[in-house]
Amino acid sequence: MKRRYCTYFDHVYLDRGLAMIRSLRRVDPEGSISVLCLTPAVHRVLSGLGEPGVTLIPLEEFERENPDLLAAKETRCLRDYYFTLTGSLVYSLLREAQPDDVVTYLDADLMFYSDPAPIHEAMMGASVGVIGHRWHWWTRRLLKYGRFNVGWVSFRADAVGTEAARWWRDRCIEWCYGCVDGDLFADQKYLDHIFARFPNVVEITHPGANVGPWNICRESIRRAADGSIIVGDNYALIFVHFSGLKEVRPGVWLGSLPSYLGPFSSIVRSDLYEPYIGLLGDIRKELGGLPSEPPPMLSISVRPRLWRRLLAPLMRQAHRWAGHYFHS
Structure with a gap:
């Protein structure tokens, strides 16, 4: 079985x-990574770096091979169009894969800390592998956005896995928006449907997989004697999903979205978030700064509702109490 990973970012x-690619290559050097380059600057920079094991796919080339995506592009804002691409990318790579290969989609804001072999072992014999959010008590109300998280999704290149990916691709082209509409939400809640609709789909429950702000308060996190990071009883930390991390002003980062109000422990701050933010800074220095170019299409700008603007000072104070602010 060959491990084939894919991702996309602008x-x-x-x-x-x-950061994600390099951390994954460090713990799984035999895996290959296909990157759908969403802007020309990504393709230009990555071509110059020549990262080992990485194959680049220009967005324009991918769109030519998937003309139905272009039709959907006319109906989507930038964010929603990016969501629309996920299933198409996975399905495209599955069609090129050898039987029994596994194609795994990864969000770009992951960071790997140990070999993902336990995830692949949990999927042995399965056609699709999905990872649940494993909500902590405060975030369980967010189930409307999907039981499973799209940060890691694996499909085997067998009949069921390929058909499930094709179904995901087609559904995303039909409807894929960053809002809840009945039992739909972006590309993510389709995973709930795949889990219920297709046979041979397994939920991967390893506590060290997809540790994110929605579950980071659920399990204890500590340093082992050998320096590795342990989650829960005695599980190696495999990867962290730094979802919602944003630079609110130069050098100041907000470590989670308002929906995830659980406080960060000292080890989460000092051993996960602060080194990750430092690594992003090092990469920016290496690149001479992030490339500056306009996006390929305009995003829709929505002004926050009045009640959100009125509550903003209280939310900022809550974030300070919870330890969500970081300085690079």
């Missing part, structure tokens, strides 16, 4: 994408 996420 130049705004170039530092995160590089």
Whole structure:
């Protein structure tokens, strides 16, 4: 079985994408990574770096091979169009894969800390592998956005896995928006449907997989004697999903979205978030800064509702209490 990974990002996420790729190559050097370059700057920079094991796919070339994506592009804002691409990328790579190969989609804002072999072992014999959010008590109300998280999704190149990916691709082209509409939400809640609709789909429950702000308060996190990071009883930390991390002003980062109010422990701050933010800074220095170019299409700008603007000072104070602010 060959491990084939894929991801996509634009130049705004170039530092995160590089951090993810390099951390994955460090713990799984035999895996290959295909990157759908969402802007020309990403393709230009990654071509110059020549990261080992990485194959680049220009967005324009991918769109030519998938003309139905172009039709959907006319109906989507930038963010929603990016969501629309996920299933198409996975399905495209599955069609090129050898029987029993596994194609795994990865979000660009992941960071790997140990070999993902336990995830692949949990999927042995399965056609699709999905990872649940494993909500902590405060975030369980967010189930409307999907039981499973799209940060890591694996499909085997067998009949069921390929058909499930094709179904995901087609559904995303039909409807893929960053809002809840009945039992739909972006590309993510389709995973709930795949889990219920297709046979041979397994939920990967390893506590060290997809540790994110929605579950980071659920399990204890500590340093082992050998320096590795342990989650829960005695599970190696495999990867962290730094979802919602944003630079609110130069040098100041907000470590989670308002929905995830669980406080960060000292080890989460000092051993996960602060080194990750430092790594992003190092990559920016290596690149001479992030490339600057306009996006390929305009995003829709929505002004926050009045109640959100009125509550903003209280939310900022809550973030300070919870330890969500970081300085690079």
